[in-house]
Amino acid sequence: MSLSVELKDLEVLTTNANQIQDDVLKEILTLNANTEYLKRFLDGSSDKELFKKNVPVVSYNDVKPYIERVANGEPSDVISGGTITRFVQSTGTSGGIHKIFPVNDKYIENLGYLLAVSSLITSKHFSDKIDEKGKKMAFLYNRLESKTPSGLALSSSFTSYFMSDYFKNRPSKCNSEYTSPDQVILCPDNNQSVYCHLLCGLSQREKVVGVSATFAHALIKAINALQIYWKELSSNIRSGHVSEWITDLDCKNAVSAILGGPDPELADVIEQECSHKSWEGIITRLWPKAKFIECIVTGQMAQYIPTLDFYSNKLPIVSMVYGSSESIFGVNVDPLSKPQDVSYTFLPNISYFEFLPIDHEEDMNTIVDLVDVKLGCYYETVVTSYFGLHRYLIGDILQVTGFYNNTPQFRFVRRKNIVLSVNSEATTEQDILKGLASATLVLESSNSMLTGFTCYADISSFPGHYVFYWELKAKDVDDVVELDENVLEECCYALEESFDALYKRLRSKEGSIGALEIKVVQQGTFDSLMEYFISKGGSVAQYKTPMCINSSETLAVLEDKVIARFYSQKSPPLNL
Incomplete structure (x- = not known):
């Protein structure tokens, strides 16, 4: 099978x-109305009003x-009118738990379609800068699939796609759009894969016009x-030879062919x-x-922009x-927009989308269709897919920023349930990222840069307080990080100063939130955290450092690596 995509299709869709x-x-209701799950609500009907x-x-x-019943071997029609051929697994780093979702080839086709559309848009916007022989050095990764008890494949979304x-x-494969051959992408050993990606990219350095990965973390x-x-x-x-520790023979042979032989001149440039x-x-x-x-730098990936x-x-x-993992949603039609201004145009042919205003969460009658959202308003996405999800709350909070033709565009604001709280305050993902941006500006006065963070609300003693784990790195390669107490205490204060009025009142006036x-933490700690999540079934390609930690196991990984601690030395000013 292959996908044929043209940009004019996007105009028709939107x-x-x-x-x-x-x-x-x-189409979804006709396919699924007689499943065990839907039949009790629709009695076989595919009527939209009855559905709502x-x-x-x-x-x-x-x-x-x-x-889980289908994963354990019961027929697909427990939940899906179409045959379920595999399951995709979420990374577990956004909401704290791994989830599995039933899919079939249509899901893979939708993902391939989205990636093809995004590639066309990128090429269009950079067409005046990209030589026709230019390539992307793309850090794409695979991992071995596992099986459900029924024997169906279980993997991340991108592994499902790469194996399809x-x-x-x-x-685009015919045009060799990546510097790396497919054998490098498909290599299940991520250490061998990243090394070979770099080797292929360096050996073709004059052809590289873009550097890409799924998420910013993978590029770092x-x-x-x-x-x-x-x-x-x-x-x-x-030497023109690949290192002996690269033992995946398909990968090694493909990379050797790209090297083509010794290139001492290029080696000198790299060393210089x-x-x-x-x-x-x-x-x-x-x-x-x-x-x-x-790469994706919205949401919690924004921490890697500096x-x-x-x-x-x-x-x-x-x-x-x-x-x-639940569904494909949209594409950015304005690639040159600044990261903080990125909006995504939803693709209406992927799933059926509804939107729940976040200020009416208890009133399901306020749910609106895709084309009926209002400019500037905030919503949580509700998705109905072809594969058994019906009116499913995704958990992402989005804001409507505009329309592309007749289709709304959304800015990702935050995950719904990722908050810090030790009292009655609720500090959101957006609050944390705002505070992090302020603290990063303070950190610039030192020779250090932030390479990873996460946080949690410590209520083991009174008053409870927020704890941020930071991994720092010297800007100069050979330097050792020197921890400046004044700078890091000021970073603590900058974080607090960015939080909302209730936090500041509880912290400054009432003393019911601690400093x-x-x-x-030691350098390499967040790699250890990533390895922990991958050992639990996560994927390097889709890994996102969890913004908030909510399990004792992950806290233990971090606490074992702490080398210094700093506290805010003054209370943030109350908002007047």
């Missing part, structure tokens, strides 16, 4: 969003028993790997650039024709797609 959404719902009246809005715990015929037969991980391995990578290029004390701008120094960075700017000389950061604490 112009006719209302009719397409009605058609999608009709009778089918409840649900969360994962409501549908989990039905999903849609990926293997994609039209690749730069860290480059700092560790650059001498060995240079040696491989100098990587030997600099500072790695500021290392991406543009090693890949001089790179014009953009492509680090990407440092390494890339502030190349444009393109955040192209919005999706989840915010920053715990600095």
Whole structure:
């Protein structure tokens, strides 16, 4: 199978969003109305009004028993009118638990379609800068699939895609759009994979016009790997041979073919650039024709923007797609927008979308269709998919920022349930990111930069307080991080100063929230945290450092690595 996508298709979809959404719902209900789950609400009907009246809005715990029955071997029609052929697994880093969702080839096709559309949009906007032979150095990763008790494949969304015929037969493959061959992407050993991605990208440095990954975290991980391995990578290029520890033979043979033989001149260039004390701008120094960075930097990925700017000389950061394990949602039609201004245009042919205003959460009668959302308003997405999710609350809070033709565009605001609270206050993901941006500005006065963070609400003693775990790195490669007490205490204060009025009152006036604490952890701690989540079934390609920690196991990983702690030395001012 292969996907044929043209940009004019996007114009048709977004112009006719209302009719397409009605058609999608009709198709979904016709397919699924007689499943065990839906039949009790619809009695076999595919009527839209009956669907809206009778089918409840649900969360994962409501549908989990039905999903698990199919995973354990019961027929697909427990929940889906179409045959379930596999399950996708969430990473568990957004909401704290792993979830599994039933899908079939249509899900994979939708993901491939979204990626193809985003690639066309990116090419269009950079067409005046990209040579026709230009390539993306894409850090894409696979992992071994597991099986459900019934024997169906279980993996992340992107592993499902990479293992599919849609990926293997994609039209762009003929043009070799990536510096890495598919064998590198499909290598299940992520350490071997990232090394080979770098080796392929370096050996084709003059062809690299973009550097990409699914999430910003994966790009930072690749730069860290480059700092560790650059001498060995240079040696491989100098000799024309791949290191012996690369044992995946398909991967090794494909990379050897790209190396093509010794290149001592290129090896000299790599050694010269990587030997600099500072790695500021290392991406543009090693890949001089790179014009953009492509990765998701919305939501909790925003923490990595300053680090990407440092390494890339502030190349444009393109955040192209919005999706989840539950459904594919939308694409960014304006790649050159600043990361903080990114909005996603929903694709009306993927799933049936409804929206619950966040200020009317108890009144399900306020749910509106995709085309009926209001500019500037905030909503939680409710999705009905082809595969057994019906009026399912995604848990993302979005704001309507505009319309592309007749289709709304949304800015990702935050995850619904990720908050810190030790009293009656509720500090949201948006509050945390705002505070982090202020604290990062304070940190710039030192020789350190923030490379990873997470937080939790410590209520083990009174008054409870917020704890932030920070991993720091020296801006100059060979320098050791020097912890400046005054700077880090000021960072604590900058975080608190960004929180809302209730937090400040409880902290400053009533004393029922204690001073915010920053715990600095050893370098490599957040890699250990990632390895912990991957060991529980997560995927490197989709990994997101959890913004808030909510389990004793993950806290133990962090606490074992703490090397210093700092507290805010003054209370934040009350808002007048």
